Amino acid sequence: MSLAEDLRAAPLPAAAREALDGGEGVWVAGGAVRDAALGRDVTDLDLAVAGDPRPVAKALARALGEHAFELSAEFGTWRVVAPGRGGQIDISRLRGDSIEADLAARDFTVGAVAVPLGAGEALDPFEGLLDLERGVLRAVGPASFGEDPLRLLRAARLAAELNLRIDAETVALAHAAAARAGEPSGERQLAELRRLLGGPDPLRGLELLDELRLTAVVLPELEGTKGVEQGPNHHLDVHGHTLEVLAQTLAIEADLARFVGEERAAEAAAYFAEPLADEIDRRVALRFGALLHDIAKPVTRQERDGFVGFKGHDVEGAAAIAEIMQRLRASWRLTRHLQALALHHLRLGFMVREAPLPPRRVHEYLRATEPVAVDVTLLTVADRLSARGAGPIAAPEKVQAHLDLAREMVAAALDWHREGPPRPLLRGDEIAAELGIEGPEIGQKLAELEAAQYAGEVTDRDGALGLLRG
Secondary structure, eight states: OOHHHHHHHSHHHHHHHHHTTTOTTEEEETHHHHHHHTTOOOOEEEEEESSOSHHHHHHHHHHHTOEEEEEETTTTEEEEEEGGGTEEEEEEEOSSSSHHHHHHTSSBGGGOOEEESSSOOOBOTTOHHHHHHHTEEOBSSTTHHHHOTHHHHHHHHHHHHHTOEEOHHHHHHHHHHGGGTTOSOHHHHHHHHHHHHHSSOHHHHHHHHHHTTOHHHHOHHHHTTTTOOOOTTOSSOHHHHHHHHHHHHHHHHHTHHHHHOGGGHHHHHHHHTSEEETTEEHHHHHHHHHHHTTTTHHHHOEEETTEEEOTTHHHHHHHHHHHHHHHTTOOHHHHHHHHHHHHHTTHHHHHGGGOSOOHHHHHHHHHHHTTSHHHHHHHHHHHHHTOOSSSGGGSHHHHHHHHHHHHHHHHHHHHHHHHOSOOOSSOHHHHHHHHTOOTHHHHHHHHHHHHHHHTTSOOSHHHHHHHHHO
């Protein structure tokens, strides 16, 4: 079968074709055609129609038993989410007065290919299928980035995602337009960054941001880590170390059993697959955290008597992340999550010398790092594995001690995530009545009781009262 026939036979396009009585006058374009050409499943279907997309979206929703809603009034786009059909369908108004004009207004040639939903062969006026075969990402025309500067970020993301080489003319166009990369709304920038970091090769995606001169515009704080030298525990500058931490995070992600134990690997994998916020799961959020955890080192660097330190970079990092996420219009939940990763990424390292930890110390760590205890613990592992200098913390036995403690802490944190803290043996009002106290002191007693329960020091009401009265 031809590409067009293969695409129309796929479940989601076939369902759309049936819902639209054959689909005459409707075109499948963009990523769906590209995915079909690459032999991938088509789960996101982009349809282009002449005129108002609303009635087409409503017809699709009725036929599929789903709901249609307007995605963008500016771009004339509606969406039908069809989980029962394995994906979603976006319906957009043709840009221009024909499908040819629409394709000419698209970003890259590999996405400027259309297939009629009804009948007929693929329309490929810019040889996008040939570029895909050659492994090349090429702008449709010289005005591509000027028409929508978000395409600058998309170029890096798509090239990394599809393992494409950006052709020289497109690189030159990107360099000329790079200063405009910060113009799109924060939400749109974040959407591209999350897809870049969540893609199959985020390190290459970041490398391409550099090559296209976009990092300094979109993530100037990351650009500022370049050339910032560190102390003897590190073999790389802050920027190189940051990328190495991300690389180690990816390695941990790919081999959870090694770092959390065989018996906990499936549970940890399920944990990191949990949705967090802004269409980002915990897995991708940890990648974000790796990228941003040392973001404040440049502004906290101090050198005295040959010693290089970054005192307070955890606290300052959390503040910097708040500014970055505000700029990207991220949700409060994602922002707080990333801030917590930066704020607590040093904590476990300071505890290694105390191992084995008593239960109260484990409890203290879990309470302090909640709700990112699992996440930040593995971030500390990636951080420690990335410090391969000649300093004391880089010694193999020190690294192994950190990994051993982290494995134990992840197990405790997964239990805490699943079961929560111990159920209090006494309520606050009972403590107030029994001890004759009020205000903040009640909270202090509740915290003391929780720690004692976690440590197994008290198991019943009488024991709890005895502890609190003592």
